[in-house]
Amino acid sequence: MSMRVDVLIIGQGLAGTFLAHFLRKSGLSFFIFDEPRSFSASRAASGIINPITGRRLVKTWMIEELMSFAQVAYGELQLELSVNCMTSTQIIDFFTTAQMRIAFLRRLEDDPSFLRIPEDENCWRERFQYQFGYGIIEPVFLVHISDLLNTFRREIEKKGHLAEETMDFGRLEVRPETIRYKDINASYVIFCDGIGSLSIPYFKSLPFAPNKGEAVIAEIRDWGNESVIFKRGLYIVPMGEGRQWIGSSYSWEYSDDRPTEAFLKNTEAVLKSWIKNNYRIVEHFASIRPATVERRPFVGFHPQFRNVGILNGLGTKGCSLAPYFAAQIASHIAKGTRIDPEADVNRFARVLTRK
Ligand SMILES: Cc1cc2nc3c(=O)[nH]c(=O)nc-3n(C[C@H](O)[C@H](O)[C@H](O)COP(=O)(O)OP(=O)(O)OC[C@H]3O[C@@H](n4cnc5c(N)ncnc54)[C@H](O)[C@@H]3O)c2cc1C
Structure with a gap:
């Protein structure tokens, strides 16, 4: 029996899960193929959304926007799935050298956002050995990825929206008016297959840096x-x-x-x-x-095959990037809104259309 959906999604990691969520919210139908893999990137991850990165303690790209969007998106899924998807918490960042402590204090003076020094630095002496004290990064979000992916999967599997199998790229038919795979017809196919995209002819020339x-x-x-x-x-x-x-x-x-x-x-x-x-x-x-050379995600549609899309290149930041950019793709399909040019794969139009 054949089936017709708006979007065929390949992969149910963080990217595929949030894409399905936002498509559904926009009134669009989907079907997911996901090959069972115990340690996909999403299943290996700890689930931290950390606003501060590196030795220089810089704020990560678009973090304020991404964090407030994540709070709403994980909250929605929490209500829908009745599972605790995310907790707000803090990172106790132990200094390994005196220089690290100085750098933290300097950054705190320049810009106090997300950082603080504890009132009592002896709080954790029972559990840890430390010489140079620690700083606190907050708020930090901790996403409960396994619970979220497993519960979402069970729910859509029950409704017949997911098949646990490997998509065989050789059987995918892409025509300007339709996508066909086995007995499924779709308006779009979107690759949320993590490192799988490195070998998909449509997107393998993108500058991935796995x-x-x-x-x-x-x-x-x-x-x-x-x-x-x-x-x-x-x-x-x-x-x-x-x-x-x-x-x-x-x-x-x-x-x-x-x-x-x-x-x-x-x-x-x-x-x-x-x-x-x-x-x-x-x-x-x-x-x-699935990291990228310039540390920005790959989002949107192939410049030549307008019904073939991708949500990938989430690198070390899948927990915060997946909801935000999945919503942009869903809104682009439903309302024609634009995808952030810094993330849009059309910035690689030349590479993607090279013969
Ligand atoms: C050790 C580690 C720790 C991390 N910690 C964090 C963290 O704390 N915070 C954070 O934000 N990020 C973290 N990350 C990064 C984060 O895991 C990734 O950015 C994110 O999981 C990528 O999600 P994805 O959905 O794009 O890919 P994936 O999670 O890899 O999902 C792709 C899915 O597609 C399926 N698939 C692939 N090919 C096919 C096919 N042909 N047919 C059917 N299905 C297919 C795979 O089986 C998989 O289920 C960490 C990563 C690692 C490795």
């Missing part, structure tokens, strides 16, 4: 239940049920997507000199982030 990240899950004895995130090079992020996500690495040179002994050793060394409690590592995994 980046490998590793993390572990640990159980730490007598650890509190609070939602606070700790950082000292690595992040310790609460995942619920007494489990902590600890990571991650950023590697542009790698031979495969498997976890490495080197990361595990480094993590153990950091934890040994940092936390006082005993811990047990129960899982170790790796994934590839």
